[in-house]
Amino acid sequence: MSSARRRLVLWLGLSVAVAAALYVVARVVDWPDWAEPIARYILEVGLPATLRVSAVAVVGSCLLGIALGTALTIDFAPSRALIRGYVEVFRGLPILVTVFMVYFGLPAISETLKFEALTATSIALILWGSAQVAEATRGAVQSIPHEQHEAASALGFGWVGRHGFVILPQALRRLLPPLVGLLVNIIQNSTLAQAIGGVEVLQAAKSQTERLTFFPPAGIGEIHAFEIFAGVMVLFFVISFPLTRLAAYLEKRLV
């Protein structure tokens, strides 16, 4: 086992152990009365929403981004300029502005383009993520030696077959580390839904924090922002940390 792989296994093992320990502690510790319903709300309503938004965004970004990135290697100026513009615009804009464009801008153009907050966030993340993936794909595809193209052509593959069966499978190997990095970024950026009121982990936490500050019976008239947001941080950390370790490992293995 290489030292890089040993380190990865160590970190992943440690992450699982910490997550298990957190779970046990959560079961054993005597929580204050307000904590349990809030933890349940965040984990049972917020977390599935965060994961759903992220999953849709990652799959969409990969499909669209790999297609655009491959098309970017075609030597045809108009299509290349178009895709380049798309990539530069959505990589350049703050993602929050893209979220506003989808959530506020599209309905202003046409009523049929009205999306609910979580869907709008997914779409915005796809626009941003696919631009990232397209750029990475272009590099990965161009890093495949020219002989591979020629060999595939000699075997009778057309452009689509050549890229689909020969070039992309090899490029995908190089694409894997940035894709895992993208997954982490998308999970974290799914919290942007909070800005437009989509109920994911962060919005769930924030609304409950505010509720607690109300007088009874709605709340308890206390501020517990630190405990709740610290919990949210732990939740995201437990999800992201193993993934960033994995990305670092994949990157090292490739070099």
Next chain:
Amino acid sequence: MLLAVTYDLWAFVSENWRELLDGLVNTLKVSAIAIAGSFVIGLVLGAARAHRVPVVSQLTAVYVEIVRNTPILVQIFMIFYALPQFGILLNQFTVAWVSVMIWGGAFNSENFRAGFEAVPYRYREAGYALGFSPRATFFNVTLPIGGRISLPSSINTYISVLKNTSLMYVIGYAELTTTAINIAALTLETLEALTVLAVVYLALVWALSAGIRKLETKLALPESR
């Protein structure tokens, strides 16, 4: 009153340019402070990590991992909503630059660490052989070379810092995004406001990245030119 049903960018800008300009100035102000701060944080902590300074280096690693693995929005909420619980009440402007500075500092310390670690050990040995003290070696050998190696990645971090100031919308700080969206909420000129946002941010980001490419070629190490 007739509500805005047509797209009139010029009317939007000419009626609201004062507010938008104030917003832009606030965005630039927060970005400038945060970029300067994250440069210092990155330089100091990156050097500490590259030279494996005990305690500081481990604490930096923890800081970097926490910032990298949690959403920046949660970090902003921590500072804005949770710190008052401990009697630390910061205004929106302070929260704005502090939170993006902490974020940028973490990423930047990784950039600088990578840059310093990329300086071949024999260069430092040469410094010692010339009689330089460790500190003089750092300032005369490691910093000029490693700093240039880390320049592209650290400037990308600064661009992200600039873009992340838009997140101050969630705490209501009147930077460009908040200003434009709030005007749009009043006047219903949504598309005009979004156009202004897109144009200004893209101009800033593209100008910065173009400037970087210039700077990069100018500062490139002789051997890679």
